[in-house]
Amino acid sequence: MSLVIDGLWWRYPTFSEKSSPWVLRGIDLEIEPGECFGITGPSGAGKTTLCRAMLGAIPYSSRLTPEQLPQHFRGTITAAGEPVTARTPATNRVGMVLQDPENQFLRMSLLHELGLGLQIQGLPTEEILQRAYASLCSVGLEQLWHGAAYLHPADLSGGEKQRVAIASFLAMRPQVLLLDEPTSDLDPPGKREVIETIARLRKDYQMTVVLVEQDPDILSAFCDRIALLNEGHIELVAPPHDFYAERALLERCGASVGELTSISWLTGYTYHARPPLTLEEGEIAFAGFVHTQAGQPEERSLHDAPFTDTGKGSSVARPDIAVSAGASGSRDTVKQEPIVTAADTWYNYEDGTVALQGVDLTLHRGEILALLGPNGSGKSTLAKILAGIYRPTRGRVLVQGQDLASRKVRARLPASVGYVFQNPDHQLFRRKVSDEVEYGLINLGIEPAQRRKAVNAALEVAGLTQYANEDPLFLGKGQRQRLAVAAVLAMGPEIVIVDEPTTGQDYNMVKGIMSLLRDLHRQGKTILVITHDMSLVAEHCQRVVTFRDGKRVFTGTPAELFQDEVTLNRAGLRPPPAAALSVRLRAKHPDLPFLLTVGQWVEALEPKKDE
């Protein structure tokens, strides 16, 4: 066995007399050599803590005395046949790649980053060079070798930094590699680069990989087995096809599941008595839809037995179908009045980077618009221009009829345009939740009585009323994100810009944030979303604008985008599975309707009641 965990219990030490709750509770796992083992679960389940335990950081870096240790740590962990001890990290038997590519790039040049672990091992220069080069080639970045001594972390993209992190561990030749949500903070091209690297690792090195992920598509594609961790317990360990068949358990624990799995659960169509995990399987599983739509009687194969829920009493419920444009056209009547117009907008950063090149954009009152594109394509720059943070270098930008070239107009803009940043920690300035919401109102010069009303209303909308007196820094990540939204909402903006609201969030947090944004939209707010989440775009957005290298390359509905392969390739995007399956089926059967979302698939696959 490559990794054996037996009866692992762990709780973090506190400075008070009161003990903290157990974070890991009786974990038992056996991972085989060469296996790719997935771990998933909601935020706070203990995934990162489990990884730290496997690395040997827990409990040894916690400085517990021998008397304190049994009260905080129980059980054993064995990696590559030897017990995990305080010395394990130094032996480099186990390597760990973290979620944030910035925090693990420890040196100021690529060459030194690759060689850091080997320097610590005390290897001679020639061997370090040799191994560093080989590992860089393994992750597909050999083109960076010639300038490696001069390449600064800022010169690398997020995906490249993650691959460099993997390479730096490969150079140390670990037997087990832990990857803690390595793709969460990356854009779609970055995600693909890292995923391809992991696939190469498995093929070339037969390395044992433990992959912590929220993305079910990645887990089902790469993992031999997946473990569901919830509240410190391992609830389930199974191969992907059995894992995603456990509907009741996955729903109860709030685990993310793929769109094809959701469609299967909700309609009963299956592939070999389980939810389909790939587009090929989906084609076969939902073949009944094709026959029905083509006018032929539905022929269900022996394999397509109705899905039997193995959980306890969960019913097949219709999904919460969000109102969206979809292929059938807009269900929401969006008022066509433009609230923002940007014409020939250019923006140059101080270092000379041209971030925007002649971008035109119109945002209509009451719509939800998505800005898409790889990192560095200009989406955030344009959004910050619309929020008054940047002044456009050239071009004309009007927000509610006012020209943003004027400094006074930009200074007053926060009252009408709210901006929620990706990381809530960047925008929490006070040590009390209610004070935080009030901060912007004080800056606007609002009277105290009015401020109190606005604060209470904003907290209620965000579902944070009971946390009004709490310290924001002690809230969970999802709660901090909601607080950031509340703080912006309290200022009463008509337009709300949200920068990557679902990045790094688990399924429940994503649901919560999107529910909040939908409520705001129903209240008449205009929402501009910067996102890499194509499912979110399909479910919620009425229109999308796609960027590449500072230029707008597409504007239209999500349905139009996901059927435009040229634009998708140009922008480095992939359609969500539901839309991708529909495109695939329509390639063979052009008269099939285009189905964008899980909801549309469920509607289409349900038996028609008037027949």
Place this chain on the structure above:
Amino acid sequence: MLAFSGVSPGVARLYFLLTLPALLALFITWIVFNPVPGKVTLLQLPIYAGQLVIGLAPWQAILLVIVVGYFLWTRRLFLGIVVGIAIAFVFAQSVHLPELRIAQVAFFHPLALLVSDQGLLVAVTKTIGYAGMIIVSIALVMTARDVELIGALRQLHCPQAVIFFLSTVFRSLDLALSDYETIRQAQITRAIATRPRSFIRRLRDLASTAVPLVAIMIRRSAEIGDALLARGYTLGRPMADFYESSPWRLIDWGVAVLCLLLLYFALGPHPAVTTLL
């Protein structure tokens, strides 16, 4: 140097904004607090008689009226105090009205502003000396890569822990600057620039960036710690040299000798070069 170095205009502006006022302040301070008699006296002005006078004077009333009046009018203090002091000073110098002296206490020694040719020369020499130091530091920072600075410390046989700590600080500074930029943008979106802000208010807004900055850096440092541990780093464990240090060349020896020579001139038997003039 800055214009041709390829440095970004913002960084160059920052260097000027920081160094020029500092050098000017140094020059003025040297003139004021180090009177040196010379052949030509350009200005001689008694500033302080060496005694503190405790009493009541018309200028105090003027100051009080201006400060309180300004506060009642605008609910602000700072500008009122500044204007009040200026007006009270001018009034006290130009209009001599009777004062009520309660006590007179000797405190410190008399001060006079004395500007002579020799004094100017000394102040200029000192300022040029410090300016040289600043320019050399800027040149070093702007032309040396972090790895080279770390390598220099390694060649000076600094403790490994110190070297690695500084290396991590360099990297963290990079991240901290990026976070600070985002935090300032977040403040803009929370309307800090919507209304005119007093100086104190601006300072408070600056201070409020500390909360998110410290919170983020604490979270980052925990992850950086994990990343270091994952690489096998432990305090006290020696690390092999890898493209950090380089052998001494002729030019390195030449510069070292030149520095020692300058040190000798500064501290050796001829402590004041200006006396040679």
